[in-house]
Amino acid sequence: MSRQLHAFPGGLQIPTCKEISGKDISILHPLPERLIMPLQQHIGIPSLPVVAVGEKVLKGQVIARASGYVSVPMHASTSGRIIDIGDYPVPHPSELKAPCIVIESDGEDKLFDIRPTREYASVDPKKLQAVIRECGIIGLGGAGFPAHVKLNEGVENAVDTLIINGVECEPYITCDDRLIQEKADYVVAGTRMIRHAVQAKHCVIAVEDDMPAAFAALEKRIDDDIELIQVPTRYPAGGEKQLIQVLTGREVPSGGLPIEIGIVMHNVATAAAVYRAVTRGEPVISRYVTVTGMVEKPRNLQVLLGTTVKDCISACHIETDENYRVILGGPMMGMHVTNPDVPVIKTTNCILVQKNKAPTPEMPCIRCAKCVDACPVNLLPQQLYWYAKADDMEATQSHHIFDCIECGCCSYVCPSNIPLVQYYRYAKSQIAAAERRRNGADHAKARFLARNQRLDREERKKQQDKEKQVSKKESLDKQAYIAAAVERTRARRSKQKNRSVPGMDDKDA
Ligand code: SF4
Ligand code: SF4
Incomplete structure (x- = not known):
């Protein structure tokens, strides 16, 4: 389909470095012995534990409930026993410890009784939002905003266009690219579900023009109801406001939200999570994570939430030591972590291992x-x-x-x-x-x-x-x-x- 594209101001043409991790299919990371689940994995109010130390839990069972409107529940990533509820290192710029629930895996990965929602198209949009919330879905592109809040904005206001963002503009990161190539049917079906949930008139899925395999995978599965658009590779084209400008030529007002101009945007991984939640009742307990940079086998892993960053790096054949520094996210917007024992959380899209360099002195x-x-x-x-x-x-x-x-x-x-x-x-x-x-x-x-x-x-x-x-x-x-x-x-x-x-x-x- 043809759509006139627009430019956003500034931005950079920088090396994408995506070939390092993007070419191989993703692999399932083995089940860890222990999973550390921070209560704050989203923007908003942390979840509240509903389990006690010593209690046995099943995979997918709620272990912490939402504690306000801008909050979501959290689910056990595997079956096992709760061995602690206390403060552990978490991925945060402050590097301070924060409350976590720790699960000792029983190795059985036994699933909780989860229920799918049949015939989503006949379900009231509000009910669909509730399902999405109960499954703990947040913006999996890295923003971490509870998905139901954005969907609710959509129901309260008229939505002209739903944009599903597959523009992975940060260098090195390829988890969305791999997810689309491997689960394009989930992304497309989830997109239709979100569209129903916000009652959007139009629907666009956007990817960068350096993602040809992902584009082809989506193209095979979409119909006339969805526009599939390739946008020029330019950093930060995947930013919410920048992508809106590229696709519509319209600017979100300063300090405003996309809904003010009739637009709702979600990430491709969020769309896939919505598909899983609605058709299978599956909560968010795992995600694709790119492990790249100075590792022997850079690739995308399908990781259970709560797995440590150190485990993920080891799976790609490198031991962390003081010669390396670890960045969670990309090199432009990521956060440097000194403790590799921090866990993968819902917003962890990339683990970038780089050689430690002496900082360049700041000049006037x-x-x-x-x-x-x-x-x-x-x-x-x-x-x-x-x-x-x-x-x-x-x-x-x-x-x-x-x-x-x-x-x-x-x-x-x-x-x-x-x-x-x-x-x-x-x-x-x-x-x-x-x-x-x-x-x-x-x-x-x-x-x-x-x-x-x-x-x-x-x-x-x-x-x-x-x-x-x-x-x-x-x-x-x-x-x-x-x-x-x-x-x-x-x-x-x-x-x-x-x-x-x-x-x-x-x-x-
Ligand atoms: S970091 Fe902020 S000020 Fe700097 S270029 Fe980006 S948006 Fe502009
Ligand atoms: S030297 Fe000053 S003006 Fe030039 S890029 Fe740096 S901050 Fe901006």
């Missing part, structure tokens, strides 16, 4: 504006850098720091080796912390005011009660005084009567 900004030309969001990266460095958070916000997608194009081209993205992350975290403090202070202020109001109310009530008591007493006193006066009058009259002469009354009468 020479105002060359290369970063401005490379920015795909039309920001002023060097200005943001100055403001972040000067701790002027207000200025970073007025220069739209939250529109920065942390794509790293600016850092990549900077001749002064300034780690610009690190400055933006610092600024964003400072603003978020200030916001939390402000919310905390507002909360404390609100509690203080509420307490004062309550004390005022109580004081007023006490005063009113006292006044009532006084007035009641006064009223009783008055009544008693009147009664006493009446009694006295009565007594006086009776006395006078008794003193009067006998027969006198008769005479008077």
